[in-house]
Amino acid sequence: xxxxxxxxxxxxxxxxxxxxxxxxxxxxxxxxxxxxxxxxxxxxxxxxxxxxxxxxxxxxxxxxxxxxxxxxxxxxxxxxxxxxxxxxxxxxxxxxxxxx
Numbered sequence: 001x002x003x004x005x006x007x008x009x010x011x012x013x014x015x016x017x018x019x020x021x022x023x024x025x026x027x028x029x030x031x032x033x034x035x036x037x038x039x040x041x042x043x044x045x046x047x048x049x050x051x052x053x054x055x056x057x058x059x060x061x062x063x064x065x066x067x068x069x070x071x072x073x074x075x076x077x078x079x080x081x082x083x084x085x086x087x088x089x090x091x092x093x094x095x096x097x098x099x100x
Contacts, residue, residue, distance in 0.1 A: 001013070001014045001015075001073075004071075005065050005069075006068075006069070011062060011068060012068075017045070018046050019046055057072075066095060066097055067094060067095035067096065068093070069092075069093050070094055073086060074088040075087060
């Protein structure tokens with residue numbers, strides 16, 4: 001998520017990662033990836049198919065700023081950060097003032 005003021009200056013930037021995390025729970029808290037080594041999941045932060053996930057992003061606006069352009073991008077990272085597939089992107093202007 002990136003929020004910019006009306007002049008294009010970045011005022012907020014946030015990144016979230018969704019993936020299953022597991023340990024062997026055999027005296028080690030090291031994350032493992034092989035299915036043959038996983039004993040149980042500690043927590044599941046992955047995106048589930050056909051299920052809606054609601055997220056909230058909060059950020060402070062600089063003094064005197066009443067609105068911002070917010071852009072949220074959902075990307076799939078293959079095996080390293082250089083191999084990214086964009087999936088969905090939304091942009092919206094948000095304002096603290098009520099519009100008629």
